[in-house]
Amino acid sequence: MNAEWRWDFAIEILPQMLLATLNTILAAGIGYAIAAIVGLLFLLGQRTPIKIVNIINREIVEFIRSTPLLIQLFFVYFVLPQFGITLSAWVCGMITIGLHFGTYLSEVYRGALEGVPKTQWEACRALNFSTFYTYRKIVLPQAFPIAIPGMGNYLVGIFKDTPLLSTIGVAELFHAATAVGGYHYRYLEPYTIVGIIFLMLSIPAAIWIRKIEKNVNLAQGKIKKEQL
Amino acid sequence: MSYFAFLTEHGPTMLLGTVTTIKVLICATILYVIISLIFGLMRLSKNPIIQGTATVYIEFFRGTSLLVQLFWFYYVLPFFGLTLEAFTAGVVAIGMNFGAYGAEIVRGGVLAVPKGQWEGAFALNFTPAKRMRKIIIPQIFPIILPPAANLTVELLKATALVALVTVVDLTFEAKQINSITWLSAQCFGTALLIYYIISRFFLVPFLRWLEVLAARKVGKEVK
Numbered sequence: 531m532n533a534e535w536r537w538d539f540a541i542e543i544l545p546q547m548l549l550a551t552l553n554t555i556l557a558a559g560i561g562y563a564i565a566a567i568v569g570l571l572f573l574l575g576q577r578t579p580i581k582i583v584n585i586i587n588r589e590i591v592e593f594i595r596s597t598p599l600l601i602q603l604f605f606v607y608f609v610l611p612q613f614g615i616t617l618s619a620w621v622c623g624m625i626t627i628g629l630h631f632g633t634y635l636s637e638v639y640r641g642a643l644e645g646v647p648k649t650q651w652e653a654c655r656a657l658n659f660s661t662f663y664t665y666r667k668i669v670l671p672q673a674f675p676i677a678i679p680g681m682g683n684y685l686v687g688i689f690k691d692t693p694l695l696s697t698i699g700v701a702e703l704f705h706a707a708t709a710v711g712g713y714h715y716r717y718l719e720p721y722t723i724v725g726i727i728f729l730m731l732s733i734p735a736a737i738w739i740r741k742i743e744k745n746v747n748l749a750q751g752k753i754k755k756e757q758l
Numbered sequence: 759m760s761y762f763a764f765l766t767e768h769g770p771t772m773l774l775g776t777v778t779t780i781k782v783l784i785c786a787t788i789l790y791v792i793i794s795l796i797f798g799l800m801r802l803s804k805n806p807i808i809q810g811t812a813t814v815y816i817e818f819f820r821g822t823s824l825l826v827q828l829f830w831f832y833y834v835l836p837f838f839g840l841t842l843e844a845f846t847a848g849v850v851a852i853g854m855n856f857g858a859y860g861a862e863i864v865r866g867g868v869l870a871v872p873k874g875q876w877e878g879a880f881a882l883n884f885t886p887a888k889r890m891r892k893i894i895i896p897q898i899f900p901i902i903l904p905p906a907a908n909l910t911v912e913l914l915k916a917t918a919l920v921a922l923v924t925v926v927d928l929t930f931e932a933k934q935i936n937s938i939t940w941l942s943a944q945c946f947g948t949a950l951l952i953y954y955i956i957s958r959f960f961l962v963p964f965l966r967w968l969e970v971l972a973a974r975k976v977g978k979e980v981k
Contacts, residue, residue, distance in 0.1 A: 596911060596957035597950045598918035601929055605950060608942035693825040697922065704825065717833040725830060728822040736821075 540719040543710050547723050550706035555731075557620075557702055558689040561627035565688065566681075568632025573639045591633045599630050600694055607698045623695040631688050638680035642673040675746040682739030686732050693724075703727065764944045768935050772945075775931030776952055782845070782917045782927060783961075786852040787910060793857025794906075798864025799890070812861065819858035825919055827851045832923040848920030856913050863905045867898035899972035907965035914957055928952060 575587030594602070607622045617625075646669050654664040693704035707720035800812035819827065828851040835842060842850065871894050879889040921929035932949035936942050 592958070593950075593954055596915070596962075597953045598915040598929065600918040600921070601932065601946055601949050601953065604933065604936070605942070605946040608936060609946060612943055690823040693823045694919075704823075704829075708829075711833070717829075718837045721826065721830050721834050725822045725826050728826060729818065732821045733817060 535722075536716075536719065539714070539716060540723065543720060544723065546710060547703065547706055547720070547727065550701065550703045551727055551731075553701055554689070554692050554703040557623065557627075557692045557695060557700065558685070560624050561631065561688050561692070562685050564624055564628025565631035565635050565684070568628050569635030569639055572632055572636035573643075576636065576640060591636065594630055594633045599626065599691060600697065602626050602630060603694060603698055619695070619699045623698060623700050627688060627691065627695075631684055634684055634687075635681065638677050638684065639673075641680065642677035643669065645676040646672045672750070675743070675750050678743050678746055679739070682736075682742070686735050686739070689732060689735070690728065761944055764939075764941060765948070768939070768945065769948075771935065772928060772931050772948060772952065775926060775928040776956075778845075778925065778927040779917050779929075780956070782848055782852070782920055782925065783914055783956075785849045786856070786913060786917065789849060789853025790856040790860050790909075790913065793853060794860025794864050797857060797861035798868065801861060801865045802868055816858045816861050819855050820862075824851065824855045824916055825922070827855055828919055828923055844920070844923050844925045847923055848917075848925050852913060852916055852920070856909060856916070859909055860906060863902050863909065864898065866905075867902035868894060870901050871897050897976055900969070900976055900978055903965070903969045903972050907962070907969065910965060911957055911961060914953070914961055918953070 572587060572591055575583055576591075578584065603623065603626045606617075606626045607619065610617060610622070650668055650672065651664065654668050659668070692702055695702055696705035696708060699705070703724055707724045711717040711720040797812045797815055800808050801816065803809045803812070828848065831842060831851045832844060832847040835847075875893055875897065876889070879893045884893065917927065918929040921927050921933065924930070928949055932945045935945045939945070
């Protein structure tokens with residue numbers, strides 16, 4: 531095998547790879563949306579005043595968090611048909627990613643809610659605000675900036691875990707690279723292009739998240755303009 | 759086929775795979791700890807070349823997916839005449855990837871050492887190397903161990919990926935058994951359970967014990 535980088539080959543496969551990148555972004559977006567909602571459900575389970583719900587919730591979260599996403603993917607993809615539920619690879623992948631990262635996001639939400647000082651709650655109580663009003667007007671606006679860095683990190687995290695979806699046959703970027711590489715028996719260009727595309731998407735995303743974090747903190751008056 | 763019969767027939771194979779998984783876990787952990795310490799300290803260097811090298815390394819490995827790096831090490835490096843065995847490629851890819859994350863933890867830990875300690879070492883006329891070795895580094899461990907413990911649990915989960923470059927680990931065995939028997943619930947369920955048991959009853963208590971040990975060394979008490 532020769533180690534030469536072939537530009538003609540790289541350019542030939544580039545359109546195909548860019549097209550598959552759209553699938554990757556779509557998968558990350560849908561997965562994140564599901565994870566954000568699942569995270570809220572886990573948070574709800576954690577904050578209900580019923581003890582048994584809390585315990586079950588914590589065990590489920592603990593179990594999902596300490597087992598590999600890859601096997602969870604296989605589990606959902608191969609086991610559900612045994613019970614007569616046949617879902618496409620896309621749906622399975624999205625469900626699994628949503629569940630897996632939902633557990634992480636619930637921790638982010640929890641940390642953010644606990645980061646709001648207790649005196650804020652007490653003040654609302656003193657002013658006779660309803661619980662709903664307290665959440666909407668006082669607690670959530672303050673919890674949100676605390677949650678942003680964590681939420682942003684997991685968006686990038688989901689994006690970087692989408693290549694796992696290729697193992698159950700979702701046609702995303704990595705899947706396309708493997709297919710092209712296998713067809714031409716040249717893996718150098720496809721896998722390198724995949725790496726470059728990932729870098730080009732995830733580094734700007736990280737910078738963008740840092741910027742939003744700063745803006746939100748500015749708007750909240752947590753830091754002053756001179757500190758930037 | 760009952761679950762018990764499944765376990766007696768395929769259990770030993772899965773346990774063999776588990777041994778490989780633990781081997782990958784240990785090797786990759788050693789590698790990532792060394793890399794994090796080196797690059798974390800390099801990142802704090804005042805020399806722009808050293809600092810730049812560390813920054814590029816960290817951004818590169820954190821910016822791309824572990825799976826892509828793994829495949830790159832296994833399938834692309836042979837193009838450059840460097841053929842790695844699957845096990846080595848897996849350990850190196852995981853170690854280097856997590857080393858990048860660990861380096862950021864080390865950097866944060868060094869910066870979190872109270873300023874008085876730096877000034878004290880300076881006042882006693884320690885050389886920079888001695889100051890680092892004798893004063894600062896021993897104190898970073900209680901700070902970095904809690905986040906490093908989380909990272910190590912993530913690493914255990916990441917070892918499942920080496921199955922995709924043909925390392926015969928727990929995930930690989932589970933997949934093999936699944937393709938022979940099609941008892942998916944049993945074999946993937948067992949694999950999930952084994953990972954859970956390793957993490958919950960072995961890895962996490964061990965890391966917790968290290969945390970207590972490190973805190974005691976600098977005279978702190980862990981709740």
